[in-house]
Amino acid sequence: MDHRRVIPIEPGKRGGKPCIRGLRITVSDILDYLVSGMSESAILRDFPDLTADDLRACLAFAADRGRKLVSVPLE
Secondary structure: OOHHHOOOOOOOOHHHOOEOOOOOOEHHHHHHHHHOOOOHHHHHHHOOOOOHHHHHHHHHHHHHHHHHOOOOOOO
């Protein structure tokens, strides 16, 4: 999935945090809900503007960021 079409980063919105489809719902909000144990169906019920593809885009965004992390050797 190409998360870049779903998750733009707009400097003037939510302090430049990545938001879903220009909404004011951030990727980190969704990831926090998932980590806390909230189900996908519960998130979609609470946020009717979101779709299952939006949630997958959040996961793809996080995975892409994780791949880009640089490992720093410990001294």
